[in-house]
Amino acid sequence: MSFRIAIKGRSEAVVAGMGETILAAALRAGVPYPCGCRSGNCGACKSTLAAGEIEMSPYSDYALSKAEREQGLILACRAVPWSDCEVAWLEADDVAMHPIRHLDCEVIEVGAATHDIRLVRLAIRAGGPFDFSAGQYASVIFAPDRAAAGAGDRRLPPRDFSMANRPGGDVLEFHIRLVPGGAVTPYVAETLAPGERVRVVGPYGNAFYRPRHTGPILAVAGGSGLAPIKSTVEEALARGAQQPIHLYFGARAERDLYLEAHFRALAARHPNLTFVPVLSEPGGPTQRRTGFLSEAIGQDFRDFDGFKAYLAGPPAMVETCTQVLKRRGLARQNCHADAFYTEADKAKLEGGE
Numbered sequence: 057m058s059f060r061i062a063i064k065g066r067s068e069a070v071v072a073g074m075g076e077t078i079l080a081a082a083l084r085a086g087v088p089y090p091c092g093c094r095s096g097n098c099g100a101c102k103s104t105l106a107a108g109e110i111e112m113s114p115y116s117d118y119a120l121s122k123a124e125r126e127q128g129l130i131l132a133c134r135a136v137p138w139s140d141c142e143v144a145w146l147e148a149d150d151v152a153m154h155p156i157r158h159l160d161c162e163v164i165e166v167g168a169a170t171h172d173i174r175l176v177r178l179a180i181r182a183g184g185p186f187d188f189s190a191g192q193y194a195s196v197i198f199a200p201d202r203a204a205a206g207a208g209d210r211r212l213p214p215r216d217f218s219m220a221n222r223p224g225g226d227v228l229e230f231h232i233r234l235v236p237g238g239a240v241t242p243y244v245a246e247t248l249a250p251g252e253r254v255r256v257v258g259p260y261g262n263a264f265y266r267p268r269h270t271g272p273i274l275a276v277a278g279g280s281g282l283a284p285i286k287s288t289v290e291e292a293l294a295r296g297a298q299q300p301i302h303l304y305f306g307a308r309a310e311r312d313l314y315l316e317a318h319f320r321a322l323a324a325r326h327p328n329l330t331f332v333p334v335l336s337e338p339g340g341p342t343q344r345r346t347g348f349l350s351e352a353i354g355q356d357f358r359d360f361d362g363f364k365a366y367l368a369g370p371p372a373m374v375e376t377c378t379q380v381l382k383r384r385g386l387a388r389q390n391c392h393a394d395a396f397y398t399e400a401d402k403a404k405l406e407g408g409e
């Protein structure tokens with residue numbers, strides 16, 4: 057059984073298969089539906105349900121409050137239709153409208169950014185041009201021919217990674233943190249080599265750079281969350297942004313910091329950029345700033361009124377920083393957060409934990 061989903065502003069309805077969410081059906085059909093986490097936690101896919109019956113799987117109150125649900129709002133990533141439906145996504149003028157591309161890429165570089173983060177560069181060989189907004193991510197399939205090679209290996213599942221490069225050009229950069237025991241990142245850490253093919257599908261995500269904002273920018277990255285924040289900060293500077301840009305980069309210890317020289321050089325060239333690395337577990341005496349990112353930004357700023365904030369990294373870091381920002385006056389529409397959920401995190405959320 058399948059249902060037709062009419063999306064406001066689109067001439068063609070999309071078809072959702074049995075058990076498929078509205079968001080999944082829309083993305084499969086190539087509709088650039090606004091989304092972020094795809095797990096009911098960020099609210100980026102919030103939509104109005106104008107007609108039809110749906111069932112919502114578990115989601116966080118932050119993404120959709122009880123009052124919003126009672127007003128007929130839904131999360132497209134959690135909504136499974138039980139009839140034909142009509143939906144409209146919110147913030148229609150705040151959506152990155154890029155076509156979904158299926159790219160064939162080739163690995164041109166695999167480097168060690170830290171002991172557990174690989175910096176991977178891919179050259180786009182077919183399927184482009186790849187338009188995206190700084191801060192967005194893509195679904196990446198490494199070794200797509202593995203199963204076909206007959207080596208008895210199972211195909212690696214797709215994983216989401218943020219582009220670390222600025223939009224434009226035909227080389228993509230990803231920062232990939234090793235998740236021990238994971239299905240994909242150990243392959244990237246130990247086996248991936250230049251010359252291999254990689255498939256990339258995207259772009260996705262709603263925590264992208266908004267160039268029309270002229271107030272101060274707070275950019276906060278934890279670990280490999282530096283990737284989308286790097287793209288965002290570099291894009292802002294390349295577009296000639298004149299406002300203060302405060303970049304905070306949180307890592308556990310010295311060995312977890314990377315691209316420090318790159319950002320110090322960028323700050324030397326752009327007086328409006330400040331770069332603040334913060335270590336949460338320095339493990340010994342250090343000259344650096346220490347503590348959690350939420351503490352550092354709470355100490356450095358009294359009021360975030362008029363700011364735009366871009367955050368990316370582990371969910372706990374994004375959550376604690378977002379709370380500080382909201383308490384200090386950041387308007388909700390000026391907070392663009394991308395929490396990096398691991399597959400284990402997503403499985404827990406699916407179980408309602």
Ligand code: FES
Nearest residue numbers: 092093094099133
């Ligand atoms: S809540 Fe649906 S994409 Fe994040």
